[in-house]
Amino acid sequence: MGQDNAGILERQRIRRGNFTGPTSGLAPGNVQANLVILPRDLAHDFLRFAQANPKPCPVLAVSEAGSPGFPTLGEDLDIRTDLPLYRVWRDGELVEEPTDVRHVWRDDLVSFAIGCSFSFEEALIEDGIEVRHIACDTNVPMYRTNIPCVPAGVFSGPLVVSMRPLKPRDAIRAVQITSRFPSVHGAPVHLGMPEQIGIRDISKPDYGDAVPIHDDEMPVFWACGVTPQAVIAAVKPAFCITHAPGSMLITDLRNTSLSAL
């Protein structure tokens, strides 16, 4: 897989505490990932859940229990320090939003890096397709659907989707482009007809911000990495760490290296 040291430089800057903002736009072309850290006793069921639901939960890497390293994502990577902002959860309650998690680290923690839509959005933009929420400088609108995920152990819940409005011919092109990226959510799961997947009001997303949909556009829906976060929140594990929204794990992988075709 492709390597690039812009990722290393950004992680070092973050590790030194010199950057605590959102990671969007940092190390352009490098894969950024969602982070979930769970105790080992939940990790196996969570991995089974991800295996059964690869579109919302595309796992890029799973750490050794207790190890802060993710060698396939970056040799120097320390998962305890290399994100700008974390969220620490106890019994499903957000208890802390620290800039590193060494003080709560435990030997039984397993880390999951989960693919994120930044990678395929970059490919869409490079093809000349406007990504509305980026043009509007807001968060992508996300919706709970009536599509159930395949349950595994304690983990179950509905598929959450992100939405990007596109002209029909751009929607066709977006299917082609994002189909090449199965490890970052892949092809859309739905387009047009939001009521078919249980979305009653497209102007009221369940997460993120609404974006304008022009008359000549249709909403196009992709499986979203918020799905596993919502599923974990419902389980209320005794202990859990995640990235803070927008504050992603920057890896050394190149987005282009994830292209299947």
Added chain:
Amino acid sequence: MGQDNAGILERQRIRRGNFTGPTSGLAPGNVQANLVILPRDLAHDFLRFAQANPKPCPVLAVSEAGSPGFPTLGEDLDIRTDLPLYRVWRDGELVEEPTDVRHVWRDDLVSFAIGCSFSFEEALIEDGIEVRHIACDTNVPMYRTNIPCVPAGVFSGPLVVSMRPLKPRDAIRAVQITSRFPSVHGAPVHLGMPEQIGIRDISKPDYGDAVPIHDDEMPVFWACGVTPQAVIAAVKPAFCITHAPGSMLITDLRNTSLSAL
């Protein structure tokens, strides 16, 4: 490319005059093609038109002038006898519908075999997607659009599209499947929103038969091989031969061999 002798056997049967019906369902898995035969003085501009408009005019093979053979499509193939039914046109008028064209053959004729949607429809059906006009046992509905083809010499005119109604998730799958077949029209050119491409009444196709569109479906539009036929009809060449509708050229090529991926 894959070869199969079911094509040879069907062509021999047709050549002997033992079959004059539509070719749909003959030699399953073999590529069938639209046929256009033009005098050499128009052939170059027609080929330029096809080159500039590959989605409606995917050329599978072009013959030597005057030669009845198409060796890349079938070693024994004789284009003058191997289709069940032809149409002979003079000055744009249909003058004859013979079962062979040896009596009107000329040394300056160039034959074009143009890919047809039978190939990708087979791939859709194998993936479990219902193709409505096949289920209804009617002709595919086709519409003139407001999308102009790129002109070349005397050839110009609007894109004609075929339409298949699909549920949104099947429409996404159909984009993926038909994208693999660029030489038989490839990915859809449009979906949903027929008014955007100048289709005012989806229940009134310009060619073929209307099919029902269910409430949970959207119309999906592919570039159609009727486009070059309509363009040629408008030019009214002094002399021209085409296949009769539904009476296609059966080749030795396998549909799977056209898959780009």
